[in-house]
Amino acid sequence: MxxxxxxxxxxxxxxxxxxxxxxxxxxxxxxxxxxxxxxxxxxxxxxxxxxxxxxxxxxxxxxxxxxxxxxxxxxxxxxxxxxxxxxxxxxxxxxPPTDDADNYLQYKHLLHYAEGSLQPYLLLALVVSMIKGAPVPFFIKPITSRIADQLSKPFITPNLVSNFDYLESLLKGKLFFVGNELSGADILLSFPVESAAGRVGSWFNKEKYPNLFAWMDRIKERPxxxxxxxxxxxxxxxx
Structure with a gap:
């Protein structure tokens, strides 16, 4: 309802x-x-x-x-x-204005990147966590855990690390993803980045990604x- x-x-x-x-x-x-x-x-x-x-x-x-x-x-x-x-x-x-070609193209790229490249791996991470947490008999649990690990370790986690390394690099010396002003790209990226904290593992942390975590603090301060x-x-x- x-x-x-x-x-x-x-x-x-x-x-x-x-x-x-x-x-x-x-x-x-x-x-x-x-x-x-x-x-x-x-x-x-x-x-x-x-x-x-x-x-x-x-x-x-x-x-x-x-x-x-x-x-x-x-x-x-x-x-x-x-x-x-x-x-x-x-x-x-x-x-960004269209005559600011570098930032404008980066903005347009990120609008497609958020859903096209980053989000699929987060969905896979969610599926893996659901497999691991599935209510199955105790003698089946090692099998489901092994399946989840075989998906996560060689495929999902390395791709997520690459993506978050990329986003971390984009924020180097900048307040937001496209220069120093909030853009639609920041709003679109807010969901996958914030949801990663509780979904992808302990490797996604402030020590490894100080720019991303500072950015998350920054957007949360906006009225x-x-x-x-x-x-x-x-x-x-x-x-």
């Missing part, structure tokens, strides 16, 4: 509805909407016991995933596309991030 809440500014603007799901990538879209100062409604849904999205989400998009943004009657899916659309239309300050966090907490409490 969905919980609906209208939030944001009171200025006249487009009619925006965010289809939101707990424990999903929709959280960062709330942050972006707050950064842009837009008025929006949240239709919130809760995952089923099996952690899958409820069937009701297919009323908004055939894939039944979240986030989905409905704006002035148009339905937008895919986090990267939603971020790009909102920034292009309402928040040019959240992207819009705090407002989004508080709104999401309220939504989750009412589900």
């Amino acid at each position: 969905a919980e609906a809440e209208t939030t944001g500014s009171t200025q006249a603007g487009p009619k925006i509805t965010l289809i939101w799901l707990n424990e999903s990538r929709a959280q960062r879209i709330v942050w972006l909407l707050e950064e842009l100062g837009l008025e929006y409604e949240v239709k919130a849904y809760k995952r089923r016991e099996d952690k899958q999205a409820p069937a009701e989400l297919k009323e908004f998009h055939p894939l039944g995933k979240a986030p989905v943004l409905i704006i002035d009657g148009r339905t937008l899916a895919e986090s990267g596309f939603i971020v790009e659309y909102l920034v292009d239309r309402f928040g040019p300050r959240l992207k 819009a991030y705090t407002q989004a966090h508080d709104k999401v907490a309220k939504i989750e409490a009412n589900l």
